[in-house]
Amino acid sequence: MLLSQVAGKVGLDFSGHDIDVCGVNTLTLAGPGEIAPLLHRKYLPQLASTRAGAVLCEQRHAPEGASCLLSKSPKLDWARVVALFARPQGCLSGVSPQAFVHPEAELGDGVTLYPFVFVGARTKVGAGCTLFPGVYVGEDCEIGPGGVLYPNAVLMAATKLGANAIIHAGAVLGSDGYGYAQSPHGHVKVPQVGNVVIGRDVEIGANAAIDRAALESTKVGDGTKIDNLVQIAHNVETGKHCLIISQVGIAGSTKLGDGVVLAGQAGLRDNIALGDGVQVAAQSGVGQDIPAGSVVGGSPSMDAATYLKVSLSLPKLPELMRRVRRLEKAMEPKESGHE
Structure with a gap:
């Protein structure tokens, strides 16, 4: 043009x-x-x-x-x-005869199902959705209009996707949360009977994993973008328009406000809350609640100004230790030479 x-x-x-x-x-x-x-x-x-x-x-x-x-x-x-x-991915349209659609499932207008897609009982696939080869959608799921699920994406039972969701290859939504009770004879699995609910305009990267809730729902807010290889545990809730970068891990029942940014490899412990607009630096370990608007870094996490000072000080530690040893030696009492 x-x-x-x-x-x-x-x-x-x-x-x-x-x-x-x-x-x-x-x-x-x-x-x-x-x-x-x-x-x-x-x-x-x-x-x-x-x-x-x-x-x-x-x-x-x-x-x-x-x-x-x-x-x-x-x-x-x-x-x-x-x-x-940009050219869209894919070259087919319509429902392939090699896709399996349960008789109780519902397909909206203009749905494309590639070969070897599985759609379970009572699942609803919205208008204009595209499911690429190897996609598994369990029973009682809902996929909003315009959704795209790339090859080998998995939606376990009762997972719900809002409109225009993009789920990249190999992502798994609704796998069992990591819940076990201890007994004298070993670990007893606690059934995870909740589900996963994804908002509108959410994008989830390749090989990300979002666990189903133990009870109620694991929730991802509208407009949130999740990178590859992210782990979100059971009963986590994110606000709207969060950015969660590659290899982040969020432990169970943690809550994120709107617009939270978690940089790569950040780790969040369970049962904490991060307020709106919080930013967490790469490789940080967050073990406590963080108020809205805070910028933190480090492990354990601290405010950004302190984190920068600590980071600048670390390379100086070897020389500081040598100076301390010299001062300690200089301050040692000298022997008098008398018996």
């Missing part, structure tokens, strides 16, 4: 010539028919050598005479531009 058409679709102004564009690429790899983004000032030197036909950037960085999409929020607008050229 023409650059002017791209600009119109995403609500941006453009400068320079109105060229034909056929795709998107990086500043270093883009050709004359592609749009490239300038998302950070560290890439400014690449503007001089890029072969891109057009650049999406802030107006202050636009090269004179070049074809540019002018943006006040380049990262957000770049997402919209890429969406115009």
